[in-house]
Amino acid sequence: MGENGAGKSTLLRILSGDYQPDQGWLTLAGHRLTFASPRQARQSGIRVIYQEAEIIPGVDVAENIYAGELPRRGPFIDRGRLDAQVREAIKEYGFGTVLPAHADGDKLSPAQRQLVEILRALKSGVKVLALDEPTSSLTDEQVESLFVLMRRLRSEGVAIVYVSHRMREMLQIADRIAVLRDGRLVAVRPVKETSEGEIVRLMVGRDLTEVLERTPSASSRVVLRVRDLNSDWHRGISFEIKAGEVLGFAGLVGAGRTELAKVVFGDYRRNSGTIEVDGRVVDIRHPSQAIAAGIGLAPEDRKGDGLVLIRSVQENVALAILRRLSRLRFIRAALERRVVREYVDRLRIRTPSMGQQVAKLSGGNQQKVVLARWLAAHPKVLILDEPTRGIDVGAKAEIYRLINELANEGIGIMLISSELPEILGLADRVLVMQKGRITGELSAAEATEEKVLELAMLDQLTVESETA
């Protein structure tokens, strides 16, 4: 285990022969090994399976498993023998019901793709099987069957390296847990002698308690007021955010929260309703107008909507305030550097330089770059859509602290999150959405997981009869 950027994936890449170690070596069953290529690693029985399983689309399961070594008869594939071999393999490991041998490669679910990879590995006599976040795209049921398989392989003498963020799974499946931090092996603990708290402490290097402490700071001044907003996704949305308030938006996926953020920000169309910022009605039809009015949006899809990955940290941070940094349209270089430096320091963005390509930063640091951009724009309202999705525990803690700080400075924060503890811990008030409507409002004191979920999953019929 370890935070994002701790070096887990890199370690697996070395294990797979993809990268070469600068120093040191691997030993397998007492033999010292050096791999010049992934192929050599595979031949010596080490197999690494990445998050994105490598599947050949347009080709069925059987051919995928035997890719590169299909049984042949003359110039043709010996379909009969192939099918027999594959069916036997699938049955042997108990996947008869979940993995049809003739399913097309690109129609497979992530779980099925992983099975194909694992079968590929087993077929070639694997001794060490490494799995990188194998359960991130699996359902609970699929996770359970993966664990059944892993236990079986373990009893057959296969060593398994299992990389995951999920503490519960780790404690359930592992014999020993190794914790990495900043590229170092911090500790190896037998599962029976450790606890969740200890592992987190080892990963982060400090205690995680107190992180979700919020000191309420809402004033009486309303910075954002939305009235009777209708859009292609929403009906009759009204709410207000006060200066210094964190307003949480809870709801199931598809409730329309991300869309609401984009409608308010002018990226999606608003059909009717008004938006007021700081008491003044603003007609927002484009993000530039939202920004001019004092709204910032850190979008849910960081890489797709937030960052220009191939450009530098500096350019990404300065992107929303180019005009302010310019005189006669020329960017004032010294001013830009100073402003960017200020926010990079404040957010403690870990980057070798301001000129570093954003693509090369870890997820947590990328998110901080997006936040730095909006802080530099001095917004009155900041919309944060899933601000901690896909980032590690340490960066999460920093972002929680930052949200608290920003609210205390008087910014109104619209916090959208699918992680209930996050909403419950940070929000001063919680709005629950369902199918494009607001179905309830809870104060921080009365908000509990049960109440939020109840409102989020409330039967749509009762809502309609109430409003009718």
Add this chain to the structure above:
Amino acid sequence: MSVNGPESREVKAGGTARRPEIPGAVRHVFSRVDTESLSLIIALAILVIAIASQTDKFFLPRNLLNIGQNVSVLGLVAVGETIVILAGALDISVGSIAGVASVTAAIALQHTSLAGGGVAAGLMVGLAFGVANGLVVTVLRVNPVIATLATFAAFRGIAFLLAPGGKPVGVSNEGFINIGVGRIFDTDTFPGIPVSLLLLIGVAAAVEVMLRYTDFGRSIYAMGGNPAAARLAGISLNRMRIAIYGSSGALAGLAGIVVTARVTAGEPASGTQGLELQAITAVLLGGAALTGGKGSVIATMLAVLLVGTLTDGMNLLGIQTFYQDVAQGLLLITAVAIGQYRAARAERARTRTG
């Protein structure tokens, strides 16, 4: 032109100084920034040696001047194409716009007999046609490749329609002609520097400065790198696209003016046909990403010099134009293939840290 442009120095300083713990990064930064320009220079040197070994005409002052004059037309168009490609789009119509501008400038000269009148007419027409491209792309939402492929054909037709009888329109204004054939600093021993080459250098430098130091330039790189993110950062993509196609059109118009001045006639086709292919080749050969967000005018100019030298060499060696066309096509494929290879390598380097 300096090889070690400010950008490469900047990136090197920022990229390597603070991370001595990863020696691979040094090599990586080098491979990304420097080798792109460096490999162009090496290719150019090899090409020059190859041509010069086959003919002693290459180093004649007259020939070198010819290269300078020839690349000025291509260069102006390529500067505009660089802007468009950096923004993640493409402009196939630049050669046709240059043709229209060439004819228009000549007609305006006949009517006003003022050099400035010809220049203004060529520029205005180029700008207007470029903006028309931008409107087709934004208002009608036609894909940039298709939009400018359509106007590529339509604008060429307009060029022929404007020229009476589809024939070249003669020009005799001395001042105007100097734009194409004039030299400065010429002495008995030194044939002088072509005015058109100086014009190109000035324009290229101005556009490079614009790209690097203005908010407009920054926005171009941002929208090329990720249009969704640029929009959410408050950049109006439609306005940008119109401005970008307008710039490209105006620069193509300027190229058309140089053609008219060089051949002392407004030419609807001759001298501007095939410019789009050469310009796109040069931009991509210069290392710009076809997907946008990466590249520079300086790199494009090096590539223009390479393309210009290659064309000149083939002319000197008496290679038939058909073979030259084949060579042009192969060069474009080579440029894109090299770009793909670099992108794949950068992608691998990226996953390395993730």
